[in-house]
Amino acid sequence: MPVEGPPPLSTGFRIGLTFVGAVAAIVLCYVIYNGIEARVRAQGDLQRATLDSAVPSVAVIHPKLEARAEEVALPGNVQAFVATPIFARVDGYLKKWYFDIGAHVKAGQLMVEIETPELDRQLDQARADLATAQANYDLSKTTADRYQALLNSDSVARQDVEDRVGDLHAKKAMLDSAGFNMRRLEETQRFQKIYAPFDGVITARNTDIGALIDAGANSAGKELFDIAATSELRVFVNVPQAYSRAATPGSMADLTLAELPGRHFFGKIARTADAIDPGSRTLLTEVDVTNTTGELLPGAFVTVHLKLAAHSTAVVLPVNTLIFRSEGMQVAVVRNGRTVLAPVTIGRDFGTEVEVVAGVDRNDEVIENPSDSLTAGVEVRVAGATK
Numbered sequence: 001m002p003v004e005g006p007p008p009l010s011t012g013f014r015i016g017l018t019f020v021g022a023v024a025a026i027v028l029c030y031v032i033y034n035g036i037e038a039r040v041r042a043q044g045d046l047q048r049a050t051l052d053s054a055v056p057s058v059a060v061i062h063p064k065l066e067a068r069a070e071e072v073a074l075p076g077n078v079q080a081f082v083a084t085p086i087f088a089r090v091d092g093y094l095k096k097w098y099f100d101i102g103a104h105v106k107a108g109q110l111m112v113e114i115e116t117p118e119l120d121r122q123l124d125q126a127r128a129d130l131a132t133a134q135a136n137y138d139l140s141k142t143t144a145d146r147y148q149a150l151l152n153s154d155s156v157a158r159q160d161v162e163d164r165v166g167d168l169h170a171k172k173a174m175l176d177s178a179g180f181n182m183r184r185l186e187e188t189q190r191f192q193k194i195y196a197p198f199d200g201v202i203t204a205r206n207t208d209i210g211a212l213i214d215a216g217a218n219s220a221g222k223e224l225f226d227i228a229a230t231s232e233l234r235v236f237v238n239v240p241q242a243y244s245r246a247a248t249p250g251s252m253a254d255l256t257l258a259e260l261p262g263r264h265f266f267g268k269i270a271r272t273a274d275a276i277d278p279g280s281r282t283l284l285t286e287v288d289v290t291n292t293t294g295e296l297l298p299g300a301f302v303t304v305h306l307k308l309a310a311h312s313t314a315v316v317l318p319v320n321t322l323i324f325r326s327e328g329m330q331v332a333v334v335r336n337g338r339t340v341l342a343p344v345t346i347g348r349d350f351g352t353e354v355e356v357v358a359g360v361d362r363n364d365e366v367i368e369n370p371s372d373s374l375t376a377g378v379e380v381r382v383a384g385a386t387k
Helices: 010-054 117-151 158-192 241-246
Strands: 057-061 068-086 092-097 110-115 193-195 200-205 225-240 251-257 263-276 284-290 299-307 315-316 322-325 328-335 336-342 345-349 351-356 366-367 381-386
Touching: 057 328, 068 200, 068 241, 068 284, 092 117, 158 193, 225 241, 225 263, 225 299, 241 284, 241 299, 251 284, 315 336, 315 345
Parallel strands: 057 381
Antiparallel strands: 057 366, 068 225, 068 299, 092 110, 110 193, 200 225, 225 284, 251 263, 251 299, 263 284, 315 351, 322 328, 328 336, 328 366, 345 351
8 A cells, every 4th residue: 555645735834934934044144244243343443442542632721811910029228218417516515415226306306415615605705796896886986977067067177077987887897797706606506406307216326425526527526316217218129121111100019028027018119210220220219118107127128029010912821831842942732633832932930830922822722741752743632621
């Protein structure tokens, strides 16, 4: 008996199997494609990451346009606004002095009394000479009047009358001379007492009671006292020619002293010599300072701080942007994604910052902390920018 095989597949079933196989093939192709694409993408990402990591990342800043005022510190010498030595105008012996060093005196206060025995006797003699001249004048006047009356009666000659009148005029001149001499000695005698010429402080005393006093500043003797007005002081400072424009009358100045750290005294520029000293190339400048408290002393050394005009055309950069090489001072600038080494001209030094007067402007991206090996034309990536 013949064996029967499996029943033949229907046409629909065969079509279903074909569809399933096609779908499986498509899915398999999609899986293979995605796997290949993922590997290609990963390789691309890895290559890009590698290339990106090869480009150095830099931090940049923009130069600041800052009009910063600068000051210059110069040595100054303090002097009293008015200071003078006190000399005697008469010869004699010191009778008494009333003020010692450090004493504050007012204008017109009695400072010294001097005994002048020789001057006193000269004045006595001048008064006696005046009395003699007055007596001679009176006698000559009486005689002249008498001769004038006799001339009216033709009792005497005219020549005799003219002689008597001439003698009267001579006696009058002698009387005037004696009077002038006496008044001169009286005025000189007033210098037995010396008064303070202005309000001030006694800075020196060079005499004592009983000392022989010689009149005049040109004598062998020293001055009796030195007096200085200290309520206002003059501070003289030699300003270098480069900063002479800062010494403008009316401008303020700041004074400091080493022995008073942290203290500031303020003054005003009163005047300048208006001429540069050819020897030192400096401008002599006077700063007037009010000293009502007396803390500043004449003759002291001070530091005078003068403000200089600000320059608004320059930019300011941190010192960590500068590159010091044999070609000169440079900064690294990022332009079109690559480095450019720009030579710069430095102005003033502010410590952590410097003034750049040429080479960069405020729109440039300047690299902070550039490496010593940095060269021009290197491709870089800006990590961040600050303004």
